[in-house]
Amino acid sequence: MVLGFVVFVVAIGWLISWYYNSPVILFVAILIAVIQSFVSYYSGDKIVLSTSGAQEIAKKDNPTLWNVVENLAITAGLPVPKIYIIPDDAPNAFATGRDPEHASVAVTTGLLERLEKKELEGVIAHELSHVGNYDIRLMTVVAILVGVVALISQIFLRAQWFGFGGRNRSDNEGGSNGIMAILGIVAIILAPIVAMIVQLAISRKREFLADADGALLTRYPDGLADALVKISTYSKPVERVSGATAHLFISNPLGSDDDPTSPEGLRGARKQSTFAKLFSTHPPITERIKILRGMDV
Numbered sequence: 001m002v003l004g005f006v007v008f009v010v011a012i013g014w015l016i017s018w019y020y021n022s023p024v025i026l027f028v029a030i031l032i033a034v035i036q037s038f039v040s041y042y043s044g045d046k047i048v049l050s051t052s053g054a055q056e057i058a059k060k061d062n063p064t065l066w067n068v069v070e071n072l073a074i075t076a077g078l079p080v081p082k083i084y085i086i087p088d089d090a091p092n093a094f095a096t097g098r099d100p101e102h103a104s105v106a107v108t109t110g111l112l113e114r115l116e117k118k119e120l121e122g123v124i125a126h127e128l129s130h131v132g133n134y135d136i137r138l139m140t141v142v143a144i145l146v147g148v149v150a151l152i153s154q155i156f157l158r159a160q161w162f163g164f165g166g167r168n169r170s171d172n173e174g175g176s177n178g179i180m181a182i183l184g185i186v187a188i189i190l191a192p193i194v195a196m197i198v199q200l201a202i203s204r205k206r207e208f209l210a211d212a213d214g215a216l217l218t219r220y221p222d223g224l225a226d227a228l229v230k231i232s233t234y235s236k237p238v239e240r241v242s243g244a245t246a247h248l249f250i251s252n253p254l255g256s257d258d259d260p261t262s263p264e265g266l267r268g269a270r271k272q273s274t275f276a277k278l279f280s281t282h283p284p285i286t287e288r289i290k291i292l293r294g295m296d297v
Helices: 001-019 023-051 061-074 108-114 117-132 135-163 175-220 219-234 273-277 285-293
Strands: 082-086 093-097 102-110
Touching: 001 023, 001 135, 001 175, 023 093, 023 102, 023 135, 061 082, 061 117, 061 175, 082 108, 082 285, 093 117, 102 108, 102 117, 108 117, 117 135, 117 175, 117 219, 135 175, 175 219, 175 285, 219 285
Parallel strands: 082 102
Antiparallel strands: 093 102
């Protein structure tokens, strides 16, 4: 899927260079993409942690959290990641970094206040599974590709706004080149939406896998299931979060109406429209809880 995504990004760049009949545009787009990729790859985690207001802690600052992370990391055979706390009442957590040796785990103060130790272990095990499965790297790469597509599309659309035309103004406008130009413009306009859907689809799949691996790590699936119930029943969103970083959190930090304590939720996963699923950063909480409750470890 990621390989196809890369091909998709290059194809968008090629369409724009073809439209303007200038290969230089493609090379410039690739250069911008490479520079952005290096910055995001090596500094993306620092940017995410900074924008979320996360503060790194030492063992003396919160021995309970530190011991939970350390013990589970040792059990999973992973280096102990850096640990951060986000001053926010909304219970949530995320992991970031480019590999296990450069990973960080961040939890909110709301999470620490509301969860019991077994539930906290379930959440941390989930996040460490993201680290061990290299999801943190995958999602960084995917986020970079989404950003590149959005950047290329914005450059093209702004060029059109200021009157920089391409092949559609040539004398071939009524022929095959004109049709190709129209299709190319449509593709470029829709490209950011398609890229975002791919990003969200990958994110949802990795959440299910991290739930399963986290439950296997603690040998207690109900711990994570109980934590998800408490997290999902808190109505207010995380304060310092954006759509670009929402997929990193264990539960949608922008707020969700997927309440597992509602009558519908208690009967099973709530039905969602196809449109809603396409633009959801996370799989339904009720569905995740149902799977965890049914695990036999």
